[in-house]
Structures are given as structure tokens and as C-alpha cells.
Amino acid sequence: MSRVRQSTASATPASSSRYGPARGRGATATPAPGTIGRTNSGQGRLPDYEPPQFSLNPKGQRDLAALLQDPKLKQLDKHFNEAVEYVSTAATEINDRLRDTEIRLQARKRSRQDAEGDDVEGGDDIEQTLNQLREKVDKMTERMDESMRKIIDGQQGIAAIKRSIIQTAESAREHASTQASTQHMRSQTRPRRSSGSNEASDDEEYPEIQPTDPTTGTQALQSAVEVFKQTLDDSKTRYQSNSLYDRYATNEHYVNFRKLVHDARTGDDDAPMPDPEDWFPEGNVPAPGITHRGPVGGGGEEDSDDDIAVARVQISTKCPITLQQFKNPVTSKKCNHSFEKSAILELLSRGQRVRNDRCVQCPVGACKEMLTEHDLHFDPVLIRKIKRIQRAKELEEQEEEDEEDESGIRHSGTQRNATLIDSGDEEDDGSTQIGRSTLVNTDNEYKLYE
The missing domain is CATH 1.20.1270 (Substrate Binding Domain Of Dnak; Chain:A; Domain 2)
Structure with a gap:
């Protein structure tokens, strides 16, 4: 008994805090100023987004x-x-x-x-x-x-x-x-089981249904x-x-x-x-690799122009090396020409070595700048513009196909094999390293026709 009393008495002072005496079990301690929301990092975390499994009801519609x-x-x-x-x-x-x-x-x-x-x-x-x-x-x-x-x-x-x-x-x-x-079709075609058997009939027919989301078991x-x-x-x-x-x-x-x-x-x-x-003179289509509008070294972040029609006559969406649509473009700090990352790095790997760095002449015609890997960087503003131009072209092609379908013209069934810049989040951590630069992928904010 004495040991129990001693342990209870010794625990009492330890339960008090420097902000005041300890409170009873039923009382709730008031957090110190500035600690609200930081006492438990897990408590303030929002749950993961779950896509809807059911459509809007009539009132919602x-x-x-x-x-x-x-x-x-x-x-x-x-x-x-x-x-x-x-x-x-x-x-x-x-x-x-x-x-x-x-x-x-x-x-x-x-x-x-x-x-x-x-x-x-x-x-x-x-x-x-x-x-x-x-x-x-x-x-x-x-x-x-x-x-x-x-x-x-x-x-x-x-x-x-x-x-x-x-x-x-x-x-x-x-x-x-x-x-x-x-749901009505599923309810009408449930397998009928006999009272004495746990197996459905072999002749039972099931309707063809759409694929379902394996994580939820319901159609996405x-x-x-x-x-x-x-x-x-x-x-x-x-x-x-x-x-x-x-x-x-x-x-x-x-x-x-x-x-x-x-x-x-x-x-x-x-x-x-x-x-x-x-009233509005139109320009010509830029050559592959031409992706900059201002002087060399100008800040792309200051350019808030989001006009695709204007950008189309100033920004090319093709690599001057592969002549294919950009998937992962990088831009030169010296001449502001852009290239596909894998293509320019492969070109640099075969270039001449100068002061421990391999260099090549800019592959864009009439440009005499010598480039190294450290001269390349990611331009998130430019990448966003290229994505929008590519998306606009994709929508135009879809509209042309829809018009052809309406006019009765049949397609050969081939798909467009041009690969565009992916706007998804398939990368592990959303960042890419090249040279001394790091590009962090963030969701683009949407602004209405400003």
C-alpha cells in the first residue's frame, strides 16, 4: 500500500505545467498561443479526394x-x-x-x-x-x-x-x-440459385457491362x-x-x-x-526551336500573355533536332532556343570537350552559340504555353473529325501518333533535374479571359 501511495503522490507534480496547475481528467487543456493547429499534424490533414460513385439526384440536376x-x-x-x-x-x-x-x-x-x-x-x-x-x-x-x-x-x-x-x-x-x-439491368439478371445448391446454373447469361474502377468496385x-x-x-x-x-x-x-x-x-x-x-496583321509560323519573343535573358515570368493565336506565330512546338512535337523541352539561356531534352543531351554527349564540359553549336539554323548542359534550363511559363498550343491543335483535329463523321466520311481507324506534353501527374515527385536547374510540376491556375 505504501508503494502505491508513493507512486501516486510522485506523479501529481509531473502532471502540472508551467502555464498553471494541473487540471482534472474531465477538463480540457487550453493550448498555448501559436500552437493551435500544430499540436498534431495529422489532425489538420484533409482526407484524400474520393471521386463520386453516384450521379446527381434530380434536385441536384x-x-x-x-x-x-x-x-x-x-x-x-x-x-x-x-x-x-x-x-x-x-x-x-x-x-x-x-x-x-x-x-x-x-x-x-x-x-x-x-x-x-x-x-x-x-x-x-x-x-x-x-x-x-x-x-x-x-x-x-x-x-x-x-x-x-x-x-x-x-x-x-x-x-x-x-x-x-x-x-x-x-x-x-x-x-x-x-x-x-x-442498376436495373443488374437487378434483372442476378444469378438464380436453387435452394439446394450454392452454384449458379451453367447456362446463366450475364449482360455486358462497362469496366469498373478496381479501387472502388463501381464504374468511374x-x-x-x-x-x-x-x-x-x-x-x-x-x-x-x-x-x-x-x-x-x-x-x-x-x-x-x-x-x-x-x-x-x-x-x-x-x-x-x-x-x-x-486591322490585325498575322505573322508566319516560327521555325522549330524558336520559342522566345523578347530579348535574350528576358524574364519569361513577366510575360502574362496567354493568347494562343499570338503565341502560335511566335512559339514553335517542334524540336529542331527531332522535328517532333515537344514532350519535355528545355531552353538555352544563351540564345533562348528550345530543344527536346533527350535529343539535346544525346547531341551533347557526342560533342567536343571544352574545359571539362562537352559543348555543341546550337542546332537552330543561323545560330552560332556554343551550348553546354549547364546552359539548359526549364521554362515553366513556356511549357505552359506549348501545352495550350498543343491542346488547341488537338481540339481542332477532333472538331475536323467530328465534321467528317457528320458528313459520312469514314476514317481509316488510325490514331494520331503525335505525342504531346503530358499534363498529368505520372511522375514520382513532380520534379525533374537537368544541369543545375530543377523543374517542379505544379497545377496550372485557371484565369478567365483576362
Whole structure:
């Protein structure tokens, strides 16, 4: 008994803490400041994502379709329409004022010449004032033109959201119908077992069913969120793969904007308006390996342009060595040309050795830079752009095949064997090492037509 009492008494002081005396068993200790969420790292960990095993019920399908009537979408449409009107009015007014100022200053110049003769100094001052004003108005008009195009992009983005909601609702209904039909077939074709036997009849027939997910035992089902995101992303890719002419020169708001600005600039001169085909000059397809737009050494992270139509005329998706689509491209720090990683490393392995490093001349034509493995690096911004260009080409090919199928043309059954950059997560740790650089794969964030 004495030993038990002694052990109990000695345990009492150890249970107290420096923040205060020990509490009873029923009390809950208050964690110290700054320790909330760090007491047990496992407690705050979210469970792994589990894909849905059942489709949306009828109420969920109705709620999904009702998103089309969301007041926020209608409010966005209203804001965009108002923005179109405001930008058009502002551009017209500043060009009207420029025109009025030109007429007024030219009249003042003529009156001076009539009164004092050829006043070269006074005429130069007026011309300088006009040139400064024209330059200022031109820059403001150019910014408003860019703003108008962004507004149109936003309107197309809202339209893409609505189409994606419709597609998601239709997909949910199809999945629900298919799943209900499959469950009905399974219930009607269960093996009949006799009361005295544990084995099904050898003549029992089973219906052919779709493959199932071995980890869950149920047919894989794409969630509504995944359908929406994929549909919206494909819509964005299709839109941005269109030329600038197709995007804006056929848009009523943009055409009216250009007409208003032209009329304000020319007034009653009846000058012909430039042809819409000349509004956006298109470039040529770049040669394989040409993947950089700015000066050598420029930061790719500063380039936020996500326009596929523009990138197509500035970025090649083919390796200059293999002439195949990029799968794992690397870029030279010296000349900003890009190559397939395995191809350039194989080329370097056969190159001449200079100061313990093998080097080769850049395989892009007319480039005389000597490259080593340490000159190569991964450009995540460039890789993202190449992925989007390749995805746009893939969607175009799918649309062409669909059009051929609708017209009754049969395909030979061959598949496209071009391998594109994989956007999945098959790699072990998501990182790749080359030279002294490491590329860590992260999920690309999605931004709507900015």
C-alpha cells in the first residue's frame, strides 16, 4: 500500500505545467498561443479526394441548371454592356476634341500668316502642339482599343460559362440515366440459385457491362465540377486559338467602336475606313526551336500573355533536332532556343570537350552559340504555353473529325501518333533535374479571359 501511495503522490507534480496547475481528467487543456493547429499534424490533414460513385439526384440536376439564372451572371452581362458604351463614348469624345483642336489651330495658323506673312516660328509652335496632342490621343485610343477587346473577351467568357453549365447539366442527366439503366439491368439478371445448391446454373447469361474502377468496385464517374472545368477550359482554348480577326473583326461591338473612332478622326472628309482584314496583321509560323519573343535573358515570368493565336506565330512546338512535337523541352539561356531534352543531351554527349564540359553549336539554323548542359534550363511559363498550343491543335483535329463523321466520311481507324506534353501527374515527385536547374510540376491556375 505504501508503494502505491508513493507512486501516486510522485506523479501529481509531473502532471502540472508551467502555464498553471494541473487540471482534472474531465477538463480540457487550453493550448498555448501559436500552437493551435500544430499540436498534431495529422489532425489538420484533409482526407484524400474520393471521386463520386453516384450521379446527381434530380434536385441536384435542377439546382445545377438553375445556375443559368444566377443574378450574378446577369449582372456581369449588364456591366460588360455598360463598359462597351462607356469606352466607345470616351474614345469618340477624345478624337472629336482632337479633330476640333486641329481645325482651330490650323485656322489660327492661317490667320497669322495672312496678318504677318510667313511666320515660321509661330507655325512650328502650332505644329509641335498638334503633334504632341495627336501622340497623346493615339496612345489613349490604343489603350481604349485594348480595353474594348478585353471587354469582348469577358463577354465571351460569360458565354463560355453558360455553355459549360448547360453541358454539365446535360452530362449529369446522362450519367443519372445510364447509372439507373445499369442498376436495373443488374437487378434483372442476378444469378438464380436453387435452394439446394450454392452454384449458379451453367447456362446463366450475364449482360455486358462497362469496366469498373478496381479501387472502388463501381464504374468511374466524372464529377460535375470536373466536367465544368474541362468544358470551360476547352472553350477558352478554342476561343484563344482563333485569330484576332475572327475574334474581333466580326464582333458587332468592336466593329462599331472602330467605326466611331474613324468617323471622329476624319469628320466630313469621307476618308475610307481601313479594311477589317488589315486591322490585325498575322505573322508566319516560327521555325522549330524558336520559342522566345523578347530579348535574350528576358524574364519569361513577366510575360502574362496567354493568347494562343499570338503565341502560335511566335512559339514553335517542334524540336529542331527531332522535328517532333515537344514532350519535355528545355531552353538555352544563351540564345533562348528550345530543344527536346533527350535529343539535346544525346547531341551533347557526342560533342567536343571544352574545359571539362562537352559543348555543341546550337542546332537552330543561323545560330552560332556554343551550348553546354549547364546552359539548359526549364521554362515553366513556356511549357505552359506549348501545352495550350498543343491542346488547341488537338481540339481542332477532333472538331475536323467530328465534321467528317457528320458528313459520312469514314476514317481509316488510325490514331494520331503525335505525342504531346503530358499534363498529368505520372511522375514520382513532380520534379525533374537537368544541369543545375530543377523543374517542379505544379497545377496550372485557371484565369478567365483576362
